[in-house]
Amino acid sequence: MKSVVKIREVAEPDIEKAFALHNDTFHVSRTSKDWFWEYKANYPDSSVFLIAESGGRIVGTQGMIPIPLNIRGKKGLTGKSENALVDRDYRGRTLFQEMYDRAVRTCGERGMCCVWGLTRNKLVSKVLRDKFHFVVYEDAIRTYALTLRGGALPEVLQTKVRTRFSTALVWSSYLYSLLCRYVFSGALKLLNIGEGNDDVIENDARTDNDLKQLYDRLRQGHDRLIHIEQDSRYLTWRIVNNPSLQYTTYFLYEKGMLKAYSYLTVKDEIAHVTDFTCEDRSSGAILLYRVINDITKRRARFVLFLSNPSNPLGSSTIALIKRIGFLRLSMLQFSFVLKNISCEVDISDLRDWYINGLWTEGYEW
DSSP states (O other): OOOEEEEEEEOOHHHHHHHHHHHHHOOOOOHHHHHHIIISSSSSTTTTEEEEEETTEEEEEEEEEEEEEEEEEEEEEEEEEEEEEOOOOGSSHHHHHHHHHHHHHHHHHHHHHHHEEEEOOOEEEEHHHHHHHHHEEEEEEEEEEOSSSSOOOOOOHHSSSTTHHHHHHHHHHHHHHHHHHHHHEEEEEEEOOOSSSSEEESSSOTTTTHHHHHHHHHHHHHOOOEEOOOOHHHHHIIIIOSSOOOOEEEEEEETEEEEEEEEEEEETTEEEEEEESSSHHHHHHHHHHHHHHHEEEHTEEEEEEOOTTHHHHHHHHHHHHTTTTTTTEEEEEEEEEEESSSSSSSOOGGGGOOOOOGGGSOOOO
């Protein structure tokens, strides 16, 4: 007979044991430092992390990371669902539902207006839809890949992209990208588009207000836009002090005005373009050309980009990156799950959500 299971908030002495459960399940090596960064470095009083305990052993976890979103011009704190895990011996019962229900209620009590997440697990999506009345957008968030060198897939991708034709696909996509990049480069030269006196790319934003002003202008064309509120507090947490990823950042200014920016990481021959946002095609093309050239110099073999193609801003960016050879990677797509707790406006239209790699947990993107 199994011991009684108790669900409670995590305490500091529990953290190593909680992550041991994750490390054993997912074959990773996270420590208490990772947990403190993820849940306590930004809005520490709002974060939620529950554990299920049985017989002195942790048998389940459920976290909600506080993420500030800009919802149609107004800032709101939201909960990003992460670290949902139940020990194999306790699956098939109601433990996941009990933990998730309490986590969502706690989010509301701590001032979060909605809960959302990205998942590839179809069972989790079904439970959230059927039991908790989440809106589930199946396979709505898509990954696009650019191949910069031929050969076999890196080991980190082989576990996600399972096909016996992977090597042939890599070589064919590489040849396709060579052609696209050649044509793209020629078009820029023909149109005399590039860095110059009016367009300057820098590695740091000039002022804390530049990103805010860029998104204010973007919302003039997309007044229902929902995006991450990238104030200095958020950027210090997610980009500058990230313990797992070293980011390179780019900010393109035209006559002193921020027109485009990008964040990227390169690890294990894979570059993740975490965010690529531009106000117009010309600025985006200049920045994209520079970013891809820099990634090539760093000997990355693949470049990955995550986006919501239903959103007009995301769709425009996808159209731009396809010109340089990005292809949709259908094996790596995510469902987006959403529950409105207290938002006063309708947030259920997927077209409003400007989602990219910045919305992931922060260990890979």
